Amino acid sequence: MKKIIIGVGIIIALLIGTFYxxxxxxxxxGGSEQFAPETVRVGSPAVINLVVNTWGGSxxxxxRYTNLSLHYKLTGENDYKTVQxxxxxxxxxxxNKDLPKTLQYEAYEFAVPPYSKGxxxxxxxxxxxxxxxxxxxxxGIKKIKLIDFSGSTTNTTQPLGDYRMTGVIQSxxxxxxxxxxxxxxxxxxxxxxxxxxxxxPNNGTLIGFNLNVDSQIxxxxxxxxxxxxxxxxxxxxxxxDSKYYLKIIQ
Numbered sequence: 408m409k410k411i412i413i414g415v416g417i418i419i420a421l422l423i424g425t426f427y428x429x430x431x432x433x434x435x436x437g438g439s440e441q442f443a444p445e446t447v448r449v450g451s452p453a454v455i456n457l458v459v460n461t462w463g464g465s466x467x468x469x470x471r472y473t474n475l476s477l478h479y480k481l482t483g484e485n486d487y488k489t490v491q492x493x494x495x496x497x498x499x500x501x502x503n504k505d506l507p508k509t510l511q512y513e514a515y516e517f518a519v520p521p522y523s524k525g526x527x528x529x530x531x532x533x534x535x536x537x538x539x540x541x542x543x544x545x546x547g548i549k550k551i552k553l554i555d556f557s558g559s560t561t562n563t564t565q566p567l568g569d570y571r572m573t574g575v576i577q578s579x580x581x582x583x584x585x586x587x588x589x590x591x592x593x594x595x596x597x598x599x600x601x602x603x604x605x606x607x608p609n610n611g612t613l614i615g616f617n618l619n620v621d622s623q624i625x626x627x628x629x630x631x632x633x634x635x636x637x638x639x640x641x642x643x644x645x646x647x648d649s650k651y652y653l654k655i656i657q
Contacts, residue, residue, distance in 0.1 A: 416580070434584045435463025437538045439545065444580060449526050451582045453479075453519040453551050456495055457534060460512045468511035477517040478533035482550060492517050497645055498621065503559075503562070519557045528553055554580075570643055572596075573631045573656070579622045588623065591630070591653070598634055599644040600653050611645030615655030 427449035439459045447453040455477060460470045478487040495514030502512075519530060529550040536543060573596040581589050581600070589601035600613060611634070616625060631654045645651035 411430065423629055435461055436468075437461045438537075441534070441545070441548045443532075443547065443549055444551055446554045446578055446580060447519075447530070448554050448580055448582070448588075449524050450521050451580075451588070452521050453530055454582065455517045455519065455547075457492070457515045457517070458497065458501060459513055459515070459536070460510060461536075461628030462507075462510045466645065468513055468579075470513065472536055474537040474542065475515055476535050477519070477532055478535065479519050479530055480656060481526075481528045482531050483528065484532065490517050490519060522622060524555065526553055527555070568650075569635050570630075571633050573629065574632055576625050576628050579626055581622045586648075589618075591625070592631060597642045598632055598653065599637070599646055600643070601646070608615070610647065611649060611653070613653055616653060629653060631656055 436440075438461060439457060442456040442458070444453065444455075457475070459468075459472050460469060475492050477490050477492065479490070480487045492515035495516035497512055497514045501514075517534075519532070527550050531550045533549040534545045534547070536545070572594055576591050577595070578592040579590070581625055588599050590597050590599050592598070599617070600611070601618065616630075630642065631650070632645070634645045634653075635648070635652050636642070637644050645653055
């Protein structure tokens with residue numbers, strides 16, 4: 408009888424140990440989240456970010472996601488083209504110290520090459536990846552509309568001058584991570600407010616517009632702008648003179 412009790416005790420101990428090991432060392436699962444712009448300017452790359460995660464286990468996320476690629480085309484085209492990612496930067500909300508240690512993240516950035524001026528349409532895409540040896544395909548979360556930043560359809564040049572206006576921010580395109588511009592659309596006019604090849608020593612001021620957060624949060628907010636005409640279409644810029652500004656009103 409004593410031997411039976413000891414044997415049962417050993418079995419129970421082994422079972423407890425097995426459950427403890429699996430609970431602390433099993434791989435768990437994974438997931439992902441995409442971030443894509445609503446629009447992109449012709450002549451600038453379309454940057455799509457992917458954040459992947461693992462949860463439920465103590466093993467590292469490193470090396471578990473492999474073979475990542477993004478496949479894209481203009482709507483109506485037959486063939487997809489492929490781009491590979493580079494390591495991205497995790498948004499601030501993914502680096503919170505209060506997050507569970509078993510929840511780990513990695514960020515990847517895909518840059519769709521620029522389309523030439525005059526190209527119209529929408530970019531559609533999907534992402535392929537392998538997680539723990541299992542391949543999968545993720546459809547793109549949206550189609551990205553191409554915007555011709557050259558201004559009006561007649562491509563006429565407006566006279567240079569200072570402009571003041573107030574209106575709702577309709578769209579934001581932030582291409583600074585790939586040496587592009589940070590632009591906003593207000594009253595159907597694009598306003599360059601940072602970055603890019605037009606960067607000059609003395610630039611205007613951003614008031615209430617925080618460059619360290621996701622710029623898409625400002626879509627729908629009202630802003631006051633004092634800027635100059637770029638001389639190309641009816642686009643404006645606050646770059647080049649410290650007297651210019653964009654101010655978030657509400």
